Amino acid sequence: xxxxxxxxxxxxxxxxxxxxxxxxxxxxxxxxxxxxxxxxxxxxxxxxxxxxxxxxxxxxxxxxxxxxxxxxxxxxxxxxxxxxxxxxxxxxxxxxxxxxxxxxxxxxxxxxxxxxxxxxxxxxxxxxxxxxxxxxxxxxxxxxxxxxxxxxxxxxxxxxx
Amino acid sequence: xxxxxxxxxxxxxxxxxxxxxxxxxxxxxxxxxxxxxxxxxxxxxxxxxxxxxxxxxxxxxxxxxxxxxxxxxxxxxxxxxxxxxxxxxxxxxxxxxxxxxxxxxxxxxxxxxxxxxxxxxxxxxxxxxxxxxxxxxxxxxxxxxxxxxxxxxxxxxxxxxxxxxxxxxxxxxxxxxxxxxxxxxxxxxxxxxxxxxxxxxxxxxxxxxxxxxxxxxxxxxxxxxxxxxxxxxxxxxxxxxxxxxxxxxxxxxxxxxxxxxxxxxxxxxxxxxxxxxxxxxxxxxxxxxxxxxxxxxxxxxxxxxxxxxxxxxxxxxxxxxxxxxxxxxxxxxxxxxxxxxxxxxxxxxxxxxxxxxxxxxxxxxxxxxxxxxxxxxxxxxxxxxxxxxxxxxxxxxxxxxxxxxxxxxxxxxxxxxxxxxxxxxxxxxxxxxxxxxxxxxxxxxxxxxxxxxxxxxxxxxxxxxxxxxxxxxxxxxxxxxxxxxxxxxxxxxxxxxxxxxxxxxxxxxxxxxxxxxxxxxxxxxxxxxxxxxxxxxxxxxxxxxxxxxxxxxxxxxxxxxxxxxxxxxxxxxxxxxxxxxxxxxxxxxxxxxxxxxxxxxxxxxxxxxxxxxxxxxxxxxxxxxxxxxxxxxxxxxxxxxxxxxxxxxxxxxxxxxxxxxxxxxxxxxxxxxxxxxxxxxxxxxxxxxxxxxxxxxxxxxxxxxxxxxxxxxxxxxxxxxxxxxxxxxxxxxxxxxxxxxxxxxxxxxxxxxxxxxxxxxxxxxxxxxxxxxxxxxxxxxxxxxxxxxxxxxxxxxxxxxxxxxxxx
Numbered sequence: 001x002x003x004x005x006x007x008x009x010x011x012x013x014x015x016x017x018x019x020x021x022x023x024x025x026x027x028x029x030x031x032x033x034x035x036x037x038x039x040x041x042x043x044x045x046x047x048x049x050x051x052x053x054x055x056x057x058x059x060x061x062x063x064x065x066x067x068x069x070x071x072x073x074x075x076x077x078x079x080x081x082x083x084x085x086x087x088x089x090x091x092x093x094x095x096x097x098x099x100x101x102x103x104x105x106x107x108x109x110x111x112x113x114x115x116x117x118x119x120x121x122x123x124x125x126x127x128x129x130x131x132x133x134x135x136x137x138x139x140x141x142x143x144x145x146x147x148x149x150x151x152x153x154x155x156x157x158x159x160x161x
Numbered sequence: 162x163x164x165x166x167x168x169x170x171x172x173x174x175x176x177x178x179x180x181x182x183x184x185x186x187x188x189x190x191x192x193x194x195x196x197x198x199x200x201x202x203x204x205x206x207x208x209x210x211x212x213x214x215x216x217x218x219x220x221x222x223x224x225x226x227x228x229x230x231x232x233x234x235x236x237x238x239x240x241x242x243x244x245x246x247x248x249x250x251x252x253x254x255x256x257x258x259x260x261x262x263x264x265x266x267x268x269x270x271x272x273x274x275x276x277x278x279x280x281x282x283x284x285x286x287x288x289x290x291x292x293x294x295x296x297x298x299x300x301x302x303x304x305x306x307x308x309x310x311x312x313x314x315x316x317x318x319x320x321x322x323x324x325x326x327x328x329x330x331x332x333x334x335x336x337x338x339x340x341x342x343x344x345x346x347x348x349x350x351x352x353x354x355x356x357x358x359x360x361x362x363x364x365x366x367x368x369x370x371x372x373x374x375x376x377x378x379x380x381x382x383x384x385x386x387x388x389x390x391x392x393x394x395x396x397x398x399x400x401x402x403x404x405x406x407x408x409x410x411x412x413x414x415x416x417x418x419x420x421x422x423x424x425x426x427x428x429x430x431x432x433x434x435x436x437x438x439x440x441x442x443x444x445x446x447x448x449x450x451x452x453x454x455x456x457x458x459x460x461x462x463x464x465x466x467x468x469x470x471x472x473x474x475x476x477x478x479x480x481x482x483x484x485x486x487x488x489x490x491x492x493x494x495x496x497x498x499x500x501x502x503x504x505x506x507x508x509x510x511x512x513x514x515x516x517x518x519x520x521x522x523x524x525x526x527x528x529x530x531x532x533x534x535x536x537x538x539x540x541x542x543x544x545x546x547x548x549x550x551x552x553x554x555x556x557x558x559x560x561x562x563x564x565x566x567x568x569x570x571x572x573x574x575x576x577x578x579x580x581x582x583x584x585x586x587x588x589x590x591x592x593x594x595x596x597x598x599x600x601x602x603x604x605x606x607x608x609x610x611x612x613x614x615x616x617x618x619x620x621x622x623x624x625x626x627x628x629x630x631x632x633x634x635x636x637x638x639x640x641x642x643x644x645x646x647x648x649x650x651x652x653x654x655x656x657x658x659x660x661x662x663x664x665x666x667x668x669x670x671x672x673x674x675x676x677x678x679x680x681x682x683x684x685x686x687x688x689x690x691x692x693x694x695x696x697x698x699x700x701x702x703x704x705x706x707x708x709x710x711x712x713x714x715x716x717x718x719x720x721x722x723x724x725x726x727x728x729x730x731x732x733x734x735x736x737x738x739x740x741x742x743x744x745x746x747x748x749x750x751x752x753x754x755x756x757x758x759x760x761x762x763x764x765x766x767x768x769x770x771x772x773x774x775x776x777x778x779x780x781x782x783x784x785x786x787x788x789x790x791x792x793x794x795x796x797x798x799x800x801x802x803x804x805x806x807x808x809x810x811x812x813x814x815x816x817x818x819x820x821x822x823x824x825x826x827x828x829x830x831x832x833x834x835x836x837x838x839x840x841x842x843x844x845x846x847x848x849x850x851x852x853x854x855x856x857x858x859x860x861x862x863x864x865x866x867x868x869x870x871x872x873x874x875x876x877x878x879x880x881x882x883x884x885x886x887x888x889x890x891x892x893x894x895x896x897x898x899x900x901x902x903x904x905x906x907x908x909x910x911x912x913x914x915x916x917x918x919x920x921x922x923x924x925x926x927x928x929x930x931x932x933x934x935x936x937x938x939x940x941x942x943x944x945x946x947x948x949x950x951x952x953x954x955x956x957x958x959x960x961x962x963x964x965x966x967x968x969x
Contacts, residue, residue: 041433127858
């Protein structure tokens with residue numbers, strides 16, 4: 001199939017690429033933009049591993065055609081940290097929320113979208129927000145605690161590496 | 162302790178939260194090609210003809226391989242080398258690979274698969290163990306022990322044959338119960354991926370999502386007929402393993418061959434459906450327990466029979482079968498014990514090891530039966546267990562050596578924290594508490610292939626900059642293998658774990674470690690790491706002592722300093738002094754488990770350097786109108802020996818609780834037959850993450866975790882395993898809690914609302930309020946191998962041979 005051109009903004013950078021038009025956003029991120037931080041566990045919208053933010057909303061990149069993202073803004077795990085970790089990342093690392101780390105990028109992006117809307121969500125709200133992200137390692141408890149901790153760190157402006 | 166026991170960010174934590182952990186499918190190499198496998202649509206068939214010409218001619222296709230290209234078999238156990246990378250003639254389950262296409266991209270490879278024409282002669286299929294027992298022909302494997310019975314095992318730990326019947330005869334009560342544990346799968350979120358490449362000097366390098374790079378290395382050498390020195394296997398960090406990446410996989414062998422033939426990198430990543438079919442998950446096991454008990458609540462003996470559905474290949478099955486009976490004795494004292502086991506072949510995806518390997522199934526039965534015993538003799542279930550606990554530093558009837566056992570404290574913790582005494586049998590209809598315990602290995606005592614070499618090796622390199630690099634073949638699968646390695650070396654050398662670089666899971670540059678399975682890593686790698694680090698510490702101390710003018714054995718290594726009595730050297734300067742004195746600094750350490758006391762044939766499965774212990778209380782609420790089960794809270798206490806990193810240890814316990822609860826309530830690898838016009842094939846009922854139910858964040862209860870520390874002298878700083886043991890008591894505790902809530906026994910897993918409702922209806926009709934298996938088929942178990950227990954004058958050898966059990 002003939003490649004098609006596309007312009008989109010990924011992690012704040014303008015990207016102009018061309019790729020086979022059947023490709024999903026997940027494939028374009030991983031294969032054409034070398035952003036392998038976004039993972040896949042099913043490519044059918046079942047596991048949540050590929051969650052990214054599109055215009056600030058969590059979306060499953062495996063169910064979005066890259067062509068639908070013309071002119072839109074996409075955020076992936078690679079965009080979270082600069083010189084220091086995002087408070088969510090620091091809390092995940094400190095509190096055991098990432099074991100194998102495979103579902104982690106998707107959960108981090110989902111949690112980021114939550115914390116941008118709600119400054120201090122309850123445990124129930126957090127559980128609800130990440131209920132589409134499967135994790136086989138943790139039992140979710142340490143993930144929920146890390147998101148709560150990150151909300152606090154964000155509220156107090158505390159940054160941690 | 163400066164490092165151990167303190168909550169800490171894991172050393173690879175940053176990589177994991179930034180998405181920089183490089184999993185196998187994240188590896189992209191120049192000129193890389195992509196591979197797909199064609200899999201059998203039939204559960205049992207002979208291949209009459211394969212025509213690959215059209216696929217080969219397809220633009221973008223570089224290579225097509227079939228079974229003809231792979232004349233040599235492999236298999237994880239030396240006794241079951243029964244798999245071909247691509248089946249040359251005989252396919253045994255839906256999903257058995259028959260051909261491979263390598264193409265410029267995945268899409269082209271997938272399209273070319275459709276152009277391969279395979280003509281099959283369909284054979285009758287076996288779907289259940291009962292069918293396998295009754296159907297000797299056609300045989301799924303010619304090597305099976307008898308018809309389609311893969312393996313039979315029988316042991317009687319008594320001074321004479323029928324000694325267990327004698328012990329049961331003397332009991333006040335004999336309980337006979339049947340249980341069934343449905344199979345289920347690992348479901349790691351990462352799908353298996355492999356990249357194979359020919360490196361510049363012509364050798365093969367293979368990156369894979371594997372828990373066992375050493376065994377993949379050995380199998381590649383065998384299948385590809387290459388010297389092992391020309392193959393390097395690198396275990397990429399696994400995106401979850403749980404035993405699902407413990408076996409050697411078809412795609413690893415085929416990718417290796419394709420890369421060598423093409424001289425280009427070849428990648429394959431399985432799709433989710435393929436992961437379900439590759440399986441190697443929990444064996445479905447039917448069990449019959451006969452247990453004797455005195456009216457005072459002392460167990461007099463147990464007779465356990467198991468029947469495991471192995472699926473289509475051997476995999477770890479011979480070991481799994483032994484494990485369905487090996488660990489019944491390490492928790493509660495059993496004066497006499499008889500164990501008979503069988504594994505059969507069926508035309509379903511092969512079963513293998515999943516978290517707890519072969520032991521969750523009998524643990525489910527044993528702990529429910531204890532609950533029934535306690536009720537019948539009018540004793541509290543916690544008291545019954547406490548009364549029968551195995552003693553520390555003792556031998557069991559089947560000659561396993563138990564070291565430390567912190568189970569009493571574990572039971573007391575969960576009983577106190579759950580307010581058990583006030584709530585058990587007193588919570589009112591619909592609400593209940595259930596208790597169960599468990600025990601697990603801290604590493605299998607014997608390696609998979611017989612040898613006397615170390616099961617784990619660690620090498621440490623120091624240089625004048627103070628830099629410490631630790632090499633070990635151990636494999637990071639999420640459990641924190643690298644963190645344990647860094648923490649132990651840091652503790653010995655008195656430095657920060659973040660100042661250590663771990664190089665792990667690479668057969669080309671790290672000493673052999675057998676892999677991440679059987680909960681062996683902390684104990685085996687940890688002991689090897691201590692040995693290596695202590696050697697270096699000695700050299701550094703000698704050199705530093707000269708500089709500081711003190712005696713070497715007076716020096717303390719802590720906080721990045723080497724010091725005594727106000728005199729100190731920074732660690733890096735002490736290393737520099739040692740390099741000046743001794744030359745280049747490096748040391749190795751190795752670990753071989755202690756020899757197990759059992760001397761009978763079959764004594765190789767069950768021994769471990771130490772055993773971990775767990776107790777668990779589950780609270781369950783049952784809606785009698787719908788059978789719906791909710792679990793608001795679980796209390797769990799695990800005897801970990803000593804905690805290396807409490808953050809990770811808690812994560813392992815809670816992850817085990819999660820997986821156990823998910824197995825208890827919903828996970829099942831169930832199969833169905835397609836209608837005859839669709840080939841009658843046996844297909845997975847639910848090969849997707851939506852249909853294969855697992856707990857989400859909304860379903861997971863609050864978990865109250867306690868780590869009990871009863872250090873074991875065989876373990877590094879006393880630290881035992883924590884990755885598998887805590888799963889074991891969860892499933893029976895759920896069943897026992899449901900009984901406490903509504904008075905029905907569900908003696909099979911998973912425990913779904915329909916089963917609870919059915920049992921409630923039976924209860925209302927005045928029938929036995931139980932759902933579970935009601936018959937155990939006739940299994941031709943052989944005459945048992947008779948081994949007297951230590952207290953009946955035994956020396957660990959058998960006094961009567963059973964020929965089947967002799968072939969291990």
